[in-house]
Amino acid sequence: MKKIAIFASGTGSNFDALVAAIERGELAASVELLVCDRRSAKVLEKAKAKGIPTLLFSGKEYASKAEYEAMIVEALHEHQVEWIVLAGYMRLLGETLLNAYPNRIINIHPSLLPAYKGKDAVGQALAAGERVVGVSIHYVDAGMDTGELIAQESINLTGRENKEEVMEMVHHVEHQLYPKTLAKLFAASAS
Numbered sequence: 001m002k003k004i005a006i007f008a009s010g011t012g013s014n015f016d017a018l019v020a021a022i023e024r025g026e027l028a029a030s031v032e033l034l035v036c037d038r039r040s041a042k043v044l045e046k047a048k049a050k051g052i053p054t055l056l057f058s059g060k061e062y063a064s065k066a067e068y069e070a071m072i073v074e075a076l077h078e079h080q081v082e083w084i085v086l087a088g089y090m091r092l093l094g095e096t097l098l099n100a101y102p103n104r105i106i107n108i109h110p111s112l113l114p115a116y117k118g119k120d121a122v123g124q125a126l127a128a129g130e131r132v133v134g135v136s137i138h139y140v141d142a143g144m145d146t147g148e149l150i151a152q153e154s155i156n157l158t159g160r161e162n163k164e165e166v167m168e169m170v171h172h173v174e175h176q177l178y179p180k181t182l183a184k185l186f187a188a189s190a191s
Contacts, residue, residue, distance in 0.1 A: 007089035012043025014087035021179030069096035
């Protein structure tokens with residue numbers, strides 16, 4: 001069983017999906033810590049309801065990214081975290097975290113990377129008139145959504161869907177693909 005920390009900044013729908021997969025026995029992991037950078041994030045309430053420890057911080061309270069990442073790494077080590085799983089975490093990671101967890105930081109992104117990196121990937125794809133969107137899971141490196149791909153799944157559109165409908169379709173795929181991909185990854189790393 002892998003000890004993971006989930007990093008999230010928002011509502012926590014992928015957090016919910018991962019915790020549910022763990023509870024169903026589909027993902028051999030335990031969430032040791034939720035790391036969050038937004039006081040208003042709904043994911044904080046979800047973690048509290050599940051009895052998962054949280055680390056809430058504001059980057060503005062630190063002199064540098066390296067300083068707050070050093071604090072995060074210390075907390076991760078205290079909780080014996082082995083893997084970091086990003087689930088809607090809206091900050092680029094710096095070398096302090098990347099060096100502490102080489103090839104053990106995973107992210108999910110709502111596009112078929114390398115297309116539509118960064119914020120509002122679905123909005124970018126729809127504005128470009130895409131008829132195929134999707135979800136990518138990748139290792140995290142210093143760039144924005146540039147790490148090595150682990151898994152992707154595409155979603156065909158009719159062109160009549162609005163953004164909310166497409167987001168719902170993307171979330172549905174994310175919530176299935178992320179736990180399944182992490183389960184394979186963790187099983188492979190155990191051998």
